[in-house]
Amino acid sequence: MTHRYQLTGMTCGSCEAKVKSALQAVENVTGVEVSKTDNSATITMDKHIALSDFQNAIGGTESKYQITAIHHDETxxxxxxxxxxxxxxxxxxxxxxxxxxxxxxxxxxxxxxxxxxxxxxxxxxxxxxxxxxxxxxxxxxxxxxxxxxxxxxxxxxxxxxxxxxxxxxxxxxxxxxxxxxxxxxxxxxxxxxxxxxxxxxxxxxxxxxxxxxxxxxxxxxxxxxxxxxxxxxxxxxxxx
Structure with missing residues (x-):
């Protein structure tokens, strides 16, 4: 399954690379594409992964990077x-x-x-x-x-x-x-x-x-x- 998320806080290419690497390391994730231009992340996974798991991977709730769901009901x-x-x-x-x-x-x-x-x-x-x-x-x-x-x-x-x-x-x-x-x-x-x-x-x-x-x-x-x-x-x- 593939989901698109809003991902804010990225300001440069280094940010994109850092966030992409962190999200790819999450268990059951098979593909990640991120863009600082439209503040988005497209993630492909073997099974549904909680939004909180992605947020923790990029630094937790206190991080400058914040990820939110788009076009799907997380619950x-x-x-x-x-x-x-x-x-x-x-x-x-x-x-x-x-x-x-x-x-x-x-x-x-x-x-x-x-x-x-x-x-x-x-x-x-x-x-x-x-x-x-x-x-x-x-x-x-x-x-x-x-x-x-x-x-x-x-x-x-x-x-x-x-x-x-x-x-x-x-x-x-x-x-x-x-x-x-x-x-x-x-x-x-x-x-x-x-x-x-x-x-x-x-x-x-x-x-x-x-x-x-x-x-x-x-x-x-x-x-x-x-x-x-x-x-x-x-x-x-x-x-x-």
Missing amino acids: AEQTRGWLQTYKPILLIFAYITGISLLVQLGSGRFDGMQWMRHFMAGFFLTFSFFKMLNMKGFAESYVMYDVLAKKIPAWAYLYAFVELGLGISNLIDFNPLITNLTTLIVMSISILGVLQSVMNKKKIQCACLGSVFNLPMSTVTIIEDALMIAMSATMLITIL
Whole structure:
């Protein structure tokens, strides 16, 4: 996508070169053209980039260079960019939710505990599948942020098989106490590294769907881990 921005503060060729270089260094930018004559910048990018990211790149809000959007709604573009980035994971959640609800429809009545078990089965089986498509790629991403994998790299490879086991266990309703306790422990460990990365604003790839999709670490990752923790905790409370 290509957007045109108003860019003020450039007074000479040196300014143009400086600003152009700074904007080209922004992640996901593929092309930049700037002009001090008409105070503009035309930027081509792989996906939508927030206006604030460009402003920070050229010195922040206190800089003499100021960039503003032209002919497009920045909020709408951010929303569209977010949806485009997270489309794979949103579709996966929609499919798992829909299928697990259809199972309940077939049984004639809604059983909340059974629905959660089927949802968790679908979640772990699907996510383990994507990790196993490229185990090496997943492991390399996972060790970048997971607290346990950083200390024990082998855990990055084992994790996909643990997810597979949890998926099968939920599917066949194997020993709910052990299955949900394991889920609670594993996902609690997993969310620690995610929280650290998001809070420190580290720009690293989320390994939740392996290396198949380039998903950035974000609150979406926290939500998916927290959801599994909440479901397993609820089922444990019911069992006990």
